Amino acid sequence: MSFFLLFCVVTGATCLLLACPVHTNQIEYCDKKASYQVTVKGVEINPNPIARGQPATFKISAITGGDINKGKLVIDVKYFGMHIHQETLDLCKETSCPVSTGDFRLSHQQTLPSFTPPKDQPTQHVSFFLSSSTSQGSYTLIMKILGEEDKQLTCFNFDFSIGFTEPDWILVY
Numbered sequence: 001m002s003f004f005l006l007f008c009v010v011t012g013a014t015c016l017l018l019a020c021p022v023h024t025n026q027i028e029y030c031d032k033k034a035s036y037q038v039t040v041k042g043v044e045i046n047p048n049p050i051a052r053g054q055p056a057t058f059k060i061s062a063i064t065g066g067d068i069n070k071g072k073l074v075i076d077v078k079y080f081g082m083h084i085h086q087e088t089l090d091l092c093k094e095t096s097c098p099v100s101t102g103d104f105r106l107s108h109q110q111t112l113p114s115f116t117p118p119k120d121q122p123t124q125h126v127s128f129f130l131s132s133s134t135s136q137g138s139y140t141l142i143m144k145i146l147g148e149e150d151k152q153l154t155c156f157n158f159d160f161s162i163g164f165t166e167p168d169w170i171l172v173y
Contacts, residue, residue, distance in 0.1 A: 030142065030155035038064045038145050038154035041103075049163035053114030060106040060143075064153070068099040071153065073106070074144040081140075091145065112162060 027040050044059040071091035077084055091097065094106045142157040 027156050027158050030144075030157065034155075036152075036154040037066055037147070038062050038068075040154065040156050043158050045160055049161035050112060052112055052162055055109050055111045057107065057109045058141075061103070062106065062154070063103055064099055064101055066101055068097070068147055068153065070097060071145060071147045072150075073108075074146060076142040078140045078142070080138065 041061040050056040073089040145153045
């Protein structure tokens with residue numbers, strides 16, 4: 001009986017861990033010597049890796065040293081250093097404005113196109129019963145938060161992955 005209970009607890013904990021969003025600690029500021037008004041505490045990506053053609057949510061926890069009445073987010077995406085996408089968003093659509101001095105959170109949801117390139121070509125793993133093929137793509141997102149009169153409040157970047165899994169297949173002899 002105790003083995004069954006232990007099995008249920010371990011299985012349940014594993015399921016919860018797999019369903020949780022992933023936090024990334026690899027945030028780098030664009031100018032390491034700058035004194036930005038906004039500092040980033042963390043970035044949460046769900047799911048991670050991001051699934052092509054499926055919605056992904058980016059949540060950014062930050063602290064501001066002063067009130068922000070309006071602004072915009074400028075987002076650049078690079079794939080192996082090559083610029084592939086840029087967009088500008090209204091800050092007040094990604095968080096509640098005005099942003100008061102202290103902690104705040106940005107949240108942005110985006111669906112990446114289903115043709116978004118992965119990092120490598122899939123690698124096939126062959127077995128007699130069941131096989132799957134997986135790969136991930138490596139990207140860098142650069143975000144600038146601009147305040148009134150386009151004053152740069154912060155600039156930072158982080159890496160993320162886009163993955164995919166091909167359907168499982170059975171090898172028959």
